[in-house]
Amino acid sequence: MRHASLAVLILGIINTSGFAADKAKIVFISGTPSHGPMAHEHRAGNTILADALNESGLDVEAVLVPHYGYPMDKSVLDNAATIVIFCTGHRGHVLNPHLDEFDALMKKGTGVVMIHWATEAEKGRPGEKFLEWMGGFCDLDWSVNPHWAPRFTNLPVHPITNGVREFSVDDEWYYHMRFVKDMKGVTPILTDMPPPETLRRPDGSRSGNPAVRKAVANGEKQHVAWAYERPVGGRGFGFTGAHNHESWQNENFRKVVLNAILWTANVDVPKDGCPSPAVSDARLQENVDDKKPRKKKNVETAK
Numbered sequence: 191m192r193h194a195s196l197a198v199l200i201l202g203i204i205n206t207s208g209f210a211a212d213k214a215k216i217v218f219i220s221g222t223p224s225h226g227p228m229a230h231e232h233r234a235g236n237t238i239l240a241d242a243l244n245e246s247g248l249d250v251e252a253v254l255v256p257h258y259g260y261p262m263d264k265s266v267l268d269n270a271a272t273i274v275i276f277c278t279g280h281r282g283h284v285l286n287p288h289l290d291e292f293d294a295l296m297k298k299g300t301g302v303v304m305i306h307w308a309t310e311a312e313k314g315r316p317g318e319k320f321l322e323w324m325g326g327f328c329d330l331d332w333s334v335n336p337h338w339a340p341r342f343t344n345l346p347v348h349p350i351t352n353g354v355r356e357f358s359v360d361d362e363w364y365y366h367m368r369f370v371k372d373m374k375g376v377t378p379i380l381t382d383m384p385p386p387e388t389l390r391r392p393d394g395s396r397s398g399n400p401a402v403r404k405a406v407a408n409g410e411k412q413h414v415a416w417a418y419e420r421p422v423g424g425r426g427f428g429f430t431g432a433h434n435h436e437s438w439q440n441e442n443f444r445k446v447v448l449n450a451i452l453w454t455a456n457v458d459v460p461k462d463g464c465p466s467p468a469v470s471d472a473r474l475q476e477n478v479d480d481k482k483p484r485k486k487k488n489v490e491t492a493k
Contacts, residue, residue: 213251214271214455216243221277221284221308222258223479230307231435232276233258234477238438239274242448242466250457260284264291271455272301272425276432279310279328286312289319296323299424301454305447306432309364317368324426325376325418329368334389335396337362337433340382340414342442350379350417350427350449353463357442362433365412366402379427379446380415415446417453425454435478439469 218240220232233254240252250271255261259277267273273295277284285292296302302323310328311320320327328335339360345351365384369376384406391397405412418426427450437443448464 213249214457215269216240216250216252216272216274216451216455217261217266217270218252218254218274219260219277219284220255220258221275221282223481224278224282224307225433225481227478227481228435229433230278231478233479234474235305235432235435235438236274236276237477238444238469238473239448239451242444242464243451245467246448246465248452248457248460248464250452250455260288267295267300270295270300271457272303272451274303274305274451275308276305277308279307280312280330283308283311283316286316289315293319293322296420296424297422301425301427301456303427303429303447303451303454305429306362306364309367309428309430321368321370322420323418323424324416324428325373325420326367326369326413326416326428328364328430330395331399332368332401333364333366333396334398334402335362335364336384336388336391338384338388340380340384342380342382346377346379348377348379348417349453349459350446352449352459352461354442354445354449357440359431359437359440359443360434361431361437363414364430365414366405367413367416367428367430369413369416370418375419375421377417377419378413378415379417379450380429381411381413383409383411415450417450425456427451427454436474439474441466441468444469 218236220236224230240254243250243252311317339358341358343356389398393399414430416428445463449459452459
């Protein structure tokens with residue numbers, strides 16, 4: 191059975207003029223299905239986040255675009271405080287055909303949050319824009335995509351970490367991101383030192399390269415979630431976890447992303463963080479895409 195509030199979110203799309211002026215509008219874009227069941231659950235993950243925001247009692251109103259991909263009715267993006275994107279990355283990214291119009295929104299100060307594969311941009315203009323919008327991106331032949339269980343301790347003092355306790359979640363955490371020069375405007379949020387086994391695969395577009403091997407050998411901690419304040423105004427947040435749909439059941443994992451959405455929307459983050467109900471096993475299964483199990487790919491190229 192579909193979660194009841196999904197219908198409310200879709201109705202919000204139909205009448206976008208009905209938003210209260212005092213509420214920050216948060217728009218969620220979900221990419222087409224990829225991977226097997228319970229992995230890269232773009233729509234279901236976005237729905238969990240949107241429902242939590244709408245039930246938080248805060249001055250926000252979350253809207254889930256009711257179809258896969260970039261909004262067909264682009265008016266839904268009008269007056270958005272921030273836009274959350276959870277989708278396939280690189281050549282399949284929903285923003286690739288819409289860079290100019292999305293850039294116009296970013297130049298107006300609209301926030302952006304990109305989750306997991308959505309952080310991966312093609313080299314060239316897409317990557318350049320991602321740097322402008324959120325200060326960093328996952329870059330092929332530079333970044334890597336291992337599954338590992340970092341321990342997030344010594345969290346920085348930042349609104350995004352309000353109410354977040356030290357935690358660890360086993361997921362596909364990309365690292366060795368491509369960041370803006372000198373990390374100017376970037377605040378690392380989740381950081382850890384990857385163990386050597388995260389680079390056990392041979393070099394490849396996502397598995398390893400000389401630069402990342404040198405960084406890990408030198409003991410350089412890696413940032414897997416970061417906040418960015420644009421010099422021209424506006425905020426961005428990149429979050430590389432959420433390959434595994436079950437990761438949303440971890441309260442701290444979920445709270446980091448919810449807090450970041452509020453922060454990019456210029457909404458004050460509560461001292462204890464954005465409230466959200468526990469995600470039960472039954473809730474986790476709601477709104478998942480109808481997928482067939484996928485055959486295993488070569489471990490170097492698998493996404």
